[in-house]
Amino acid sequence: MSLPEFDFHAPGTVEEACRMVAGFGAKAKIFAGGTDLMLDMRRNRISPEHVISIPGIEELKTLEIASGMLTIGACVTVARVVKSKEIAAKWGALCAGAKALGSCLVRNLATIGGNVVSARPAADIPPSLMAYGASLVLKKTSGERVVSINDFFTGTGSTAMGPDEILTRILVPEPPPHSGAGYVNLGIRNACDINILNVSSYIALDGPGGAIKDARIVMGCVAPTHVRVNSAEKLLIGEKPTDALFQRAGEAALNAATPRGSAYSRASAEYKKDMVKELTVRTLAMAYREAMGR
């Protein structure tokens, strides 16, 4: 199989890219890391008339931590996030998600932005971003807007991003003291695998040994998009963290999950539900361990 024919564009700036996106509309596809796009084109799932390649735009490759905010340019590769000691220290769950994404060869091309925008429920980057309360900067010719990642995914493969918009940066606030997060993905093989399921949890404690004052639990592959588990979060807030509490949160997550198990999906609904619980409990324990140490 070969790739469909298209015109290739490599804008030098975000502004130029925005103009192209606005001009071509639905006929264009953005090439960030290409790891998804190339497959979709090869398999004839899409055949864009225009491919707009953005990994050459410097502005989209910033990776910085300043005044309590981690800014990740959309075209920062997953490999760069894996290698960043600062991210590993403060945003461990994000780092775990990045490490879990594909093989090292894929990570060298795949971008953080691409993993978010492609909006696949098995994606490794969105769960922890949601758990950390990240927001996304979307830009078009007329200006930019910031949306919470919680409101970004509208369905499998679809997002709140307009056809004339480009994701430029991801803003991840620094987690407060006495908080922690965890990410676990479950595949068939030891690593480099496509997920059967993934869960990320975040909790913030009211001081060392205190009650939970904030919690976010995100699960993937149990619905068309990554989803927050409000029931489990509510149940945690105001309580002292214990194993039993985490079990109850896991139970709540299990009840909230509505996976569509079919012969063709990677696992049955029953298994996925049980795993939502298991991974919720595990990630909460990870989050708690981290919160106690910080």
Place this chain on the structure above:
Amino acid sequence: MGEISMGKFDVINSRAVRVDASDKVRGRALYVDDMKMAGMLYGALLQSPLAHAEILNIDTTAAQRLPGVKSIITHKDAGLVKFGVSPARYDETIFCHDKVRHVGDNIAAVAATDLDTALRAVSLIKVDYRELPAVFTVEEAMAEGAPVLHAAFPRNITAEVQDEFGDVEAAFKQCDLIKTTSLVNKRQDAAFIEPQGCIASYDFSGNLTLYSSTQSPHYIQRVVSMVLGIPMGKVRVVKPYVGGGFGPKAATNHMELAACLLSMKTGKPVKMNFDRQQVFMHGRSRHQFFHHMTTGVKKDGTIMALKHDCYLNGGAYASFGIATVYYAGSLLGGPYKLPAMKYHGYRVYTNLPACGAQRGHGGVIARGCWEQQLDMIAQELGIDPIEMRLRNMMSAGDVTCNYLDMSSLGMKECVEAVRDRSGWKEKKGNLPPGKGIGMSCGFFVSGAGYPIYRSDTFHGTVIIKLTEDGGTALVYTASAEIGQGSDTTFAMIAAEAMGIPLECVRLESGDTDFGVDLGAYSSRQTLMTGLATKEAGEDIKRQVLEVLSEELHVPVEDMDIKKGFIVFKGEKPDITALRTRYIKEHRGWSDNPAMDEELSFREASRMAFLSRGSIVGKGKYKPPILGGQHKGAAVGTSPAYGCSAQVVELSVDEGTGKINIEKMTDAHDCGLAINRTSVEGQMYGSLSMGLGEALFEEVKFDDKGRVINDDLAEYKITRALDMPAIEPIIVESNEPNGPFGAKEVGEGAIMPAIPAILNAVADAIGVRIFELPLKPERVYMAIKEYKMKKEKEKGIEGKTLAGSSQKQA
């Protein structure tokens, strides 16, 4: 046994560097898609999108009109000569004419100036279909009134095998324990990293050369000749380097035939390649097997009888399937003493890509089923599973109930080695919950008694020619180096047989012009091509010594060649005249021997050339008549059998069902190891494939018969991160029927992997699983069910006691 043979040989039984490694690490080794020819066209196939449909019309007009298109062929051009693997089941044609039988079935091919044009032309061919009901499972295919794929095969049965050796029912009557279990696997893909590809080049003298990524140039040559009606002498099949085969590349594919025909039509070389999706659509890898076995034993663990039923989901064509269904039964004849065995096997057509042969042909899942069952029996009898296996073990000289002759068998040594090296005795029964240890034995042929077509032909012929300067021996064999290291093996055998260093041997292989060789399948080459090579080498040595004898007046028996020099057993003759003559011949050369040096092979063979012209040594091999007169006796009988044993240690994450294999200790009896590094390479590779099959691999289909996971992301083979530590142990029996005592390792080594894992998982979680692969979900569900069952049992007990108090509450 062990390493006692070390030191007896000068070249073999060592750790040699592969003859092809230097090119391969540089990216210099040429695979078929690396080749390019002047004026070469590119071909593409039109393959069916439907699983079962009548072809009403094929319209190529639009495609014909596309600029750059040079030829379009359909059944009208290709004819309807049937081919396949086994002549008894030739059921394929190059292109379908009346109907398609699976998604990916072949309808037409295009040759064009470039690949994009060829692909575009393929998309412009219009085919009208009438969809037919399709069958995808064994049950559907064998059901009363089910649609039939091939009219000649009612109920879609490709082949049915019924065998009984000894009296199974009578034996069962003497048994203390009779156990019945089953095992089902999923269809596999061999997942070689190089997809099939070929270049066909037809010249204007009527000669056809086909370069192909194949395991058997000879079989391809025969089929091409037969189907296209060209004399075999005008068909040359050449195998460049091949990026792995593992079975599916052992049979002719439609692309090879289409490329030949396109080249004949256009008078230009035509290149064609499968992409990864087409590799899956072509299939021909391991079948899905449904095994059902009943074994009877005595209290002390003595195995008395095995009753075995098996159904194979075979896909749309027979391919290797007849052999597969026979092997699935016959390979259980060893390595245990088994007085009675009854087998009933069905190989069934379905509307899926055809299955064929894959590493461990036919025997892998059968072995998995039986070795798990033997473990369960041992457990029930309270006998250590290794102890039970040792009690039943055959040894060299034994013949199985189905006439397999154990001419050598280091099985006991293998079992003891893995037992001792793995620390089995300390570990078995003493591991914490979630950790498990398991073992299994394995057993496989070293080639079959007959070619896949019945014939008295030689299975391998080898020619060695000395270069006129005497310094180099050119070995010509049509055998197939596909990665396993056979070129190096035969170069080593040739060197050893001639008595010269490996560096003096240059080997060319994989070309039907070099002779007959059935190719790389059935683990046959080391033994069969090896024997032919050895014979050719000895022939050379004899001829050189004969000339020397004439020159020096020393009887041939009193001389030998070793490490490239002539050895005189008695008194050293005067070689001055001979050497002077040699040096005169090489005036100006800087490497002429000094007068006091030993007489070299180079000098001797130069003399031989001067006296006789080309010195050519010939070797050939065909197996003797092997045991068994029953139908199908040819599938399973072999000149020699390799065997293996394995211990697997693993842990199971009970929360998710995920298995982590921690260590494999593996012993294999390959007879004398020609190249130890390669033997270990085959062991590692087999284990990694077995691990993948046990834990991850399955080809999945949707309800239209399309492969869902036709890529190497969703078809999951073992990656570097999944491999455990492996301790390989080479056990060397001395195989009387093999070259220098050698026999197989390439396939037998995969045999114990799956059952050893099954047994270790059961040891870890306390419950048996009878379906593969052992993906986390399957393991987790098994644990969950087991726990629920146990709780229920407890609950019932609990209720009777606590019933009244509950009422009060």
Place this chain on the structure above:
Amino acid sequence: MKKLIRVTVNDMEYEVAVKPNQTLVDMLRYDLGLTGTKNGCGEGDCGACTVILDGTPVSSCLVLAVQADGRAITTIEGVEGKDGLHPLQKAFIEKGAVQCGFCTPGMVLSAKSLLDENPGPSEEEIREGISGNLCRCTGYLQIIDAVKSVSK
């Protein structure tokens, strides 16, 4: 329409006219004749097409040839130095890390970039470093062994 790009491959400058939908692996193999880079899947799953692009190993089937414009590439043909084989290549030969050899170029390049960045990797890091390269023949252990033998 073809576009003229300028790319440095194994320290040689090339000008190549490429179609927008042409992949880097195809350009290397068919336009430049550097067939040491293999195509095993074309979909980023096997690593046979690994090349080092501006210092980073990538699957060249996932990169468009036009995107290589102005960049530097090392393929397997460029690994051998003036003094002969790279130590990794020697180790692959000696340790039996090569069977069919189809994965070998990609493996060598992945291993090379790993060692370039981290000359003393742990076994886990080695496994991680070649995790994108599938090998169906060797079971990886002899490859891991080869990489280990040349790490510091």
